[in-house]
Amino acid sequence: MAAPMRRTLQVLHRLTCSSLTNAEASLDLRHPVPLSIPVRTKKRYFIPPAVGMKSKMEENIEAKIRAAGVVVKQEYMERPINISCTAGVYDAYIPPEGDARLSTLSKEGLKQRTEQIRQSAASQLAIRKIKGHDSLFKTKEFAEQAQEIFIEAHNALTQFNKAKLHSLVTERCYPEMTRGNRYKTIHWRFIESLEPPKVVQARCPDMVSKDNLYGQVTVRMHSKQTLAIYDRFGRLMLGCEEHPKDVLEYLVFERHLVNPYGCWRLHGKIVPSWAPAKDPVIKTVMIPGPKLRPEDELDAVNLQVPKPAAVQWYK
Amino acid sequence: MATAAMTVRGVAFIRNMSASFHCRFQALIGRCPQQLSCLHTSALLESKTWERRNLKVFPPQKPDEALRPAEIHLSRRQIKYSKDKMWYLAKMIRGLSIDQAVAQLEFNDKKGAKIMKEVLLEAQDKAVKHHHVEFKSNLYVAESFSGKGRYLKRLRYHGRGMCGVMDKVYCHYFVKLVEGPPPRTEERTGLDEARDYVQKLRDRTIIHSL
Numbered sequence: 201m202a203a204p205m206r207r208t209l210q211v212l213h214r215l216t217c218s219s220l221t222n223a224e225a226s227l228d229l230r231h232p233v234p235l236s237i238p239v240r241t242k243k244r245y246f247i248p249p250a251v252g253m254k255s256k257m258e259e260n261i262e263a264k265i266r267a268a269g270v271v272v273k274q275e276y277m278e279r280p281i282n283i284s285c286t287a288g289v290y291d292a293y294i295p296p297e298g299d300a301r302l303s304t305l306s307k308e309g310l311k312q313r314t315e316q317i318r319q320s321a322a323s324q325l326a327i328r329k330i331k332g333h334d335s336l337f338k339t340k341e342f343a344e345q346a347q348e349i350f351i352e353a354h355n356a357l358t359q360f361n362k363a364k365l366h367s368l369v370t371e372r373c374y375p376e377m378t379r380g381n382r383y384k385t386i387h388w389r390f391i392e393s394l395e396p397p398k399v400v401q402a403r404c405p406d407m408v409s410k411d412n413l414y415g416q417v418t419v420r421m422h423s424k425q426t427l428a429i430y431d432r433f434g435r436l437m438l439g440c441e442e443h444p445k446d447v448l449e450y451l452v453f454e455r456h457l458v459n460p461y462g463c464w465r466l467h468g469k470i471v472p473s474w475a476p477a478k479d480p481v482i483k484t485v486m487i488p489g490p491k492l493r494p495e496d497e498l499d500a501v502n503l504q505v506p507k508p509a510a511v512q513w514y515k
Numbered sequence: 516m517a518t519a520a521m522t523v524r525g526v527a528f529i530r531n532m533s534a535s536f537h538c539r540f541q542a543l544i545g546r547c548p549q550q551l552s553c554l555h556t557s558a559l560l561e562s563k564t565w566e567r568r569n570l571k572v573f574p575p576q577k578p579d580e581a582l583r584p585a586e587i588h589l590s591r592r593q594i595k596y597s598k599d600k601m602w603y604l605a606k607m608i609r610g611l612s613i614d615q616a617v618a619q620l621e622f623n624d625k626k627g628a629k630i631m632k633e634v635l636l637e638a639q640d641k642a643v644k645h646h647h648v649e650f651k652s653n654l655y656v657a658e659s660f661s662g663k664g665r666y667l668k669r670l671r672y673h674g675r676g677m678c679g680v681m682d683k684v685y686c687h688y689f690v691k692l693v694e695g696p697p698p699r700t701e702e703r704t705g706l707d708e709a710r711d712y713v714q715k716l717r718d719r720t721i722i723h724s725l
Contacts, residue, residue, distance in 0.1 A: 246593075246665030246685075385575050431647040433583040434576040483649050 211237050216273070283407070284459070285370035285467065286414050289452050289514050290405040291322075293418040295472040299448060326402040330415045333457040343397040345464065346419040346453050351390045353377075353466050358386045370454055370465045376515055383432045391424040391444050400450070404457070413457040416467060421449045438481055452514075469515040565590045565689050569646075585648050585694040586657070589638040590687055593664045596627045598686035601661035604631055605688065612697045613639055613654040631688060638692050648694050655697035662687040 265272060331337050353368040357377055369377060401418040425447050427439040454467035487505060492498060568588045576583060594601070604627050608616040613635060620632040635656075642648040664685030671681035 246667060248667065383570065383572050385572065387575070428575075430575040431585075432572050433585050433647075434573040435582055435647070436575075436578075437647060483647065 207238055207241065207243065282371045283412075284456055284462075285372050285454055285465070286405060286407060286416070287372060289468050289470065290416060291403050292452075292470055292512070292514065293401040293450060294512060295400075295420075295450055295470065297472075297474045299420075299472075320401075323400075323402045326404045326415070329404045329413065330402065330417075330457060333413065333415075334455075339399045342417065342464070343399050343419055346399075346417070346451065347393065347397045347421060347423075349453070349464065349466060350421070350451060354388050354390070357381070358388050367463075368465055370467045373465075373467055376468070384437070385430040385434070387426075387428040387430070387441060389426045389444075391426065393421070393423045394446060395422040397421045411458065415455045415457050417453050417464075418470065419451050419453060421447075421451060423447055423449075436482055439479065471513050471515060473510040473512045563590070585642065585646050587638050587642045587646050587648070587654075587692045588689070589634060589641065589692075590689045591630065591634050592687045593685045594627070594630055594688060595684075596630070596686050597684045598661045598663050600625065601627045601631075601686050601688060604628055605659040605661050608635075608656050609659050610697055610700070611656055612652070613656065613692060614652055616656050627688075631690075634688060634690060635692075638690055642692060642694075653694055653696070654692045655695065656690060657693040658689070658691040660689055662689065 262272075327337070327339065349368055353365060356364040356368060360378075360381075365377070366374060398420045399417055400420045403416045404413050405416065406413050423446075424444045426441060426444045428436060428441045429438040431437045450470040450472070451466060452468045452470065453464045455464045456462035489498065489503070565588050568586075573583060604620070604623065604625060607623075608619060608631070611619070617632055617635055620628040620635070639651050639654060642654060643651050648654065664687050666685060667683035669681045669683060671679045673679060
């Protein structure tokens, strides 16, 4: 392109491309759209935000553009929706209290077992529906598969292999796993499984229409893992490299059943209300205190740090 | 005067040119944006190397190594102030702890001091929230300097119809905060200097002597 024509074409480019977005956003404050197009003018290296843009915004700019003969492309107010996964966990499994701490032979253990059998009626129906779409589905095999998916997904997270992670984890789970981890180093190791993984619940929610089925299966896993997170400068933020921890997890796997190319992916985690508190971060954190008037003094003796409510939440 | 005369003629010229180019405009607009996007825009406005230093990730340290101090880089671009005037303030806060620097800038009467104070507080906030700094007061100003921004050129009218080009100055301000107490510079007294001088004289060797 010849140099004199470049500036003209740049202006035209701005007019056409910026008109694809919102009508108001097309008036970029840094480079205001001139109604006169420059041909062989002095190159301006810096154009400041135009003075008096507010008064210009109120006038009818669209009519002026149309009068100048510039054709504005049709703008589509679109918002993308992802239909390959649901937005949450439907009819979540409520893990019984003291799950990994009671043996089956005690009275409390028997009570838990009976409750589990009662819950499984809806799960059996859901499993039958899943088998209708995917004939090779077996509960025991699926539990093993689920554990493998879980381990692979977390290994991909440590290497930050985005492509592999997207194939193993749903779109709803991906931002929750990766938020804030971009500039951190994660060292995670799966040492061994203490109990074989077990499918505890299955549900088949549908989205928009009755036929659009998604399968959500909750798997209970009791395993030993090590986790160490280092911040940007290589300093240990959380966890320990050497000491493994016993982890009891309730993972939710999802698959778009109607889609023939769908696969089982990690959808989320259920954290029960009775879960023990996690290890604190290796950092001193400031908790904001009560708001005081200038004449008041802080009552340090009666000060109570508010504790979070024990509610089941989903990761 | 010469420039004024040029513009009158130039406007008429542009009007003639635009009329002839009008038919071409329709064809150019019809072209898809991807073809036009290959036009080169100036790279200097978009390159922000100072902020990119915040994205460097260091490998994990072993437990016996000394902790690496956290570093936060922040800049503010196109401040309507002179870079030479900004330099005086930047030099003043070099090496101070962040609390001291903010205090000094708060009670300074210059225009740049207010902007610099905002930048320092923003950097402190970012350090605590995003860069895993434990104590917000445990920071000191390691580097602080100003750079030339992109100027606007205007005409300044002199007497006798003469005019000159006036620069509307803009500057950038860069600051780097490091975690830890500010480094103590050893104060050298006159006696230390004198001792060193005498020692230098004594260390001389005379070649080709008896």
